[in-house]
Amino acid sequence: MKGRRAPASGEEGRVDTFAADEQNRPRKNMNTTLQHSRAHMGSAMEECIKNCLDCHHICLETAMNHCLETGGKHTEPAHFRLMINCAEICQTSANFMLSGSELHHLTCGVCAQICEKCAENCERLGEMDECVETCRRCAESCRKMAA
Amino acid sequence: MKGRRAPASGEEGRVDTFAADEQNRPRKNMNTTLQHSRAHMGSAMEECIKNCLDCHHICLETAMNHCLETGGKHTEPAHFRLMINCAEICQTSANFMLSGSELHHLTCGVCAQICEKCAENCERLGEMDECVETCRRCAESCRKMAA
Amino acid sequence: MKGRRAPASGEEGRVDTFAADEQNRPRKNMNTTLQHSRAHMGSAMEECIKNCLDCHHICLETAMNHCLETGGKHTEPAHFRLMINCAEICQTSANFMLSGSELHHLTCGVCAQICEKCAENCERLGEMDECVETCRRCAESCRKMAA
Amino acid sequence: MKGRRAPASGEEGRVDTFAADEQNRPRKNMNTTLQHSRAHMGSAMEECIKNCLDCHHICLETAMNHCLETGGKHTEPAHFRLMINCAEICQTSANFMLSGSELHHLTCGVCAQICEKCAENCERLGEMDECVETCRRCAESCRKMAA
Numbered sequence A, B, C, D: 001m002k003g004r005r006a007p008a009s010g011e012e013g014r015v016d017t018f019a020a021d022e023q024n025r026p027r028k029n030m031n032t033t034l035q036h037s038r039a040h041m042g043s044a045m046e047e048c049i050k051n052c053l054d055c056h057h058i059c060l061e062t063a064m065n066h067c068l069e070t071g072g073k074h075t076e077p078a079h080f081r082l083m084i085n086c087a088e089i090c091q092t093s094a095n096f097m098l099s100g101s102e103l104h105h106l107t108c109g110v111c112a113q114i115c116e117k118c119a120e121n122c123e124r125l126g127e128m129d130e131c132v133e134t135c136r137r138c139a140e141s142c143r144k145m146a147a
Helices: A014-024 A034-039 A044-070 A077-098 A104-125 A129-146 B014-024 B034-039 B044-070 B077-098 B104-125 B129-146 C014-024 C034-039 C044-070 C077-098 C104-125 C129-146 D014-024 D034-039 D044-070 D077-098 D104-125 D129-146
Strands: none
Touching (some): A044 A077, A044 A129, A044 C077, A044 D044, A044 D077, A077 A129, A077 D044, A104 A129, B044 C044, B044 D077, B077 B104, B077 B129, B077 D044, C044 C077, C044 C104, C077 D077, D044 D077, D044 D129, D077 D104
């Protein structure tokens, strides 16, 4: 289906290839392995999906383990909520892109803002370099998708 | 925690009462029943949470039952994706509000746009009055929360 | 689609009516209002969906507001995780039922166990009567759906 | 926090290292990069998290693109629902493990059963080798975590 996704210039990823095949003839086989298909993921969107999934992973894991176990400022409501909210919008944003949504630029736009705030908050708190880096990387690629 | 939520003028709902109580003294008991607490839900935010949860409910149930079983234009990719995407952003938007997020205006803003598009799409398709109404109601209360 | 759902004896709810209509002729209109359709929800499954959604609502809201703001034993990792995990499995279990899944008995079975543990844990902690009640009610209806 | 997770023999992954550090002294820095931390992921649980996230990714992407665009038997309700349900339980199961839940064996047990059914269903349909493989791999590692 042409136009299934909001146009991402230069996007030549696996999913568009799917679509083209499917329009013309039934696919004979989708037995590309996961590893294979991922090797082909060069597009801005595939990169953004990966960054959102990584950010969801790190924020949820860090909040529910590091933050809960450290306590103190790490379970201060505003900080802890931001970590959990950031994890959730990253998951939703990834799911929009995975589903081929034409509206992923909307979720990516909000995801970029929330990841940026989470990065700033974690930076201020200190000792959370991995979260800061992962949120920044996600924010940057989401901004591109939202443009 | 004061300011746990973005200010909703006139919000006097159950959750802010929580917050106030908690600031002054440990709550002795949160044995308000669910029924009781819901009777008190008068605020714009509680209304918006309800509308988001209803919209998630109707869009997911309709897509996965009515649309899949009817087929034809009801499983046309753009329509079906919009139903599923609408259900997901409503869930996320409700979760942000339920979690006391200061950033719920961002998810509500996007939710309003997606619900509006879903309503228009369902209206064009026809035979989907419940979805149209529920999406419109959700869009309207999300717009208010986003303002 | 007959058998869309695992059989729930006595289920005469809105969704099965959908299905029957759809088999025979295109539905002319689904303009039952949400209020109307909910008035018809008498089945064990509709009750279970409602209980799961309520339990998700209360557990998430309580964890992210009451627990985070009270701190102390309320943010003790085992307790806090159980509240968040309970909210998530309730959401998933509701989504399985809303989607007409034939496998909802599996998610309901696990949901019943997790809600029961959450109820016990909240009871031991004290001051969380609403969570205890809501989790117990959800566990009970999930057990029925899982049977 | 000892016992944060159900014991996984031989688990020496990043998260337990977190926990140990946190018990003894405040962590000075969590600036392990994501790449670094992933290089250390050798445990059965980290493997299972990865398999669940991959399975969520493939099932959701395939259902919402390949299946919707191909139509026919690919949007047959029982098949399509199974793909969407499989994606959701994989996400939930991953989230339980990421959150350090002591109850992940319950969600993993159900996830294994649903992935196995999804693999069988996709195999019968044909032309879905990647889904079959990914679901099987996820089912296998979930069975181990559930044991």
